Amino acid sequence: MRIFFITLFFIFNLQSWTKADDIRDFEIEGISIGDSALDFFSKNQLDANSYLMGTDDTYITSFFFDTKFKIYDGVEVTYLKRDKNYVIHALSGGISVQNINECKKKNNEISQALAIFFSEAESLNDQGSTPVDKTGKSKFFRTSFRINPKSKYFEIETSCIFYYGDAANKFTSNAGVTIKTDKVNDWLHNKAYN
Numbered sequence: 001m002r003i004f005f006i007t008l009f010f011i012f013n014l015q016s017w018t019k020a021d022d023i024r025d026f027e028i029e030g031i032s033i034g035d036s037a038l039d040f041f042s043k044n045q046l047d048a049n050s051y052l053m054g055t056d057d058t059y060i061t062s063f064f065f066d067t068k069f070k071i072y073d074g075v076e077v078t079y080l081k082r083d084k085n086y087v088i089h090a091l092s093g094g095i096s097v098q099n100i101n102e103c104k105k106k107n108n109e110i111s112q113a114l115a116i117f118f119s120e121a122e123s124l125n126d127q128g129s130t131p132v133d134k135t136g137k138s139k140f141f142r143t144s145f146r147i148n149p150k151s152k153y154f155e156i157e158t159s160c161i162f163y164y165g166d167a168a169n170k171f172t173s174n175a176g177v178t179i180k181t182d183k184v185n186d187w188l189h190n191k192a193y194n
Contacts, residue, residue, distance in 0.1 A: 023147065023148070023155045023156065023179050023180075023181065026156070026179055028071075028072065028075060028091050028092070028093040028177060028179065029069050029070065029071065029072060029075050029093060031075065031077065031088065031091055032088070032091070033088055033089065033090070033091055033179055033181060034087065034088065035087070035088050036085050036086055036087055036088070037062065037077045037079055037086035037087075037088055038085065038086050040077075041062070041064065041077075043086075045062070045064070046062045046077075046086055047062075049062045049063050049064060050062045051063065053078070053188075053192060054131070054188070054191075054192030054193040055192070055193060055194065056187070056191045056192050056193075056194065057081050058080065058081060058187055058191065058192075059078050059079065059080060059081065059089065059090075059184060059187060059192075060078070060079060060080075060081045061076050061077065061078045061090075062076065062077050062078075062079075063075075063076045064076075064077075065172070069093075071093065071095075072093035072094055072095055072176060073094060073095050073096045073172075073174070074093070074094045074096070074172065074174065075091070075092065075093050075094075076090075076091070076092040076094075077090070077091055078090035078091070078180075078184060089180070089181045089183060089184045090178065090179065090180040090181065090184040091178070091179045091180075092176055092177065092178040092179075093176050093177050094161075094172070094174030094175065094176030095174055095175050095176055096172055096173070096174050097160070097162070097173050097174055097175055098173075100139070100160070100162045100173075102175075103141075103160035103161070103162050103173060103174070103175050104141055104160050104175075106160065106175035107141055107142075107143070107158055107159060107160035107175040110158040110175065110176070110177060111143035111158040114143070114145060114156065114158060114177075115143075115145075118145050118147060118156075121145045121146055121147050122145070122146040122149075122154075123143060123144065123145050123146075123154075124143070124144045124154060125142070125143050125144075126142055126144070127139065127140060127141045127142065128140060130161060130163070130167070131193050132167060132170075132171065133163065133164070133165070133166075133167035135164075135165060135166075135167075137164040137165055137167070138161070138162060138163040138164050138165075138167045138168075138171075139161075139162055140159055140160065140161045140162075141159065141160040142157050142158065142159040142160075143157065143158045143159075144156070144157040145157065151182055152182045152185070152186070153180070153182050153185035153186070153189075154185075155179060155180060155181075155182075155185075156177065156178070156179050157177070157178050157180075158175070158176070158177050158178075159175065159176060159177075159178065160174075160175045161173060161174055161175075
């Protein structure tokens with residue numbers, strides 16, 4: 001039933017996205033790029049739930065696993081470490097999964113729904129090992145979309161991220177959607193894991 005609901009959500013709610021020319025027009029659980037995370041979470045919540053994505057601390061990510069969300073089991077917001085306003089530069093929503101087949105299936109449903117509405121967008125499919133698991137056992141499967149042709153990177157991606165071993169004790173395997181600015185993408189590609 002939840003898969004059917006998620007598919008219907010994308011079909012009926014992504015229609016407004018087709019006319020959007022800026023990723024700030026997109027929302028996950030009512031949150032958008034450029035919003036202050038303080039409008040949705042307290043400073044204490046953001047600080048208590050924060051972690052470094054990689055080894056460079058330019059950006060900090062806070063994760064919230066909460067039943068109050070309508071579509072997703074968890075939401076992540078990424079902001080500059082020194083920003084007192086906690087302006088969101090990347091945003092993710094994820095649905096927890098129990099096995100890799102469920103993860104791939106949900107990811108495919110979400111990416112197919114996005115592909116319908118972004119039929120003009122450049123897209124790319126890839127897969128590999130997650131950078132947080134040094135054993136190489138944890139995997140990701142991803143479809144990325146470049147919505148704005150002027151963007152340097154793909155701004156929206158759907159993914160299945162499945163963790164094994166010790167990584168599964170630290171992270172939650174999930175399928176979901178991520179929206180990122182070019183600045184965050186640039187940091188991820190060139191600085192975060194160096």
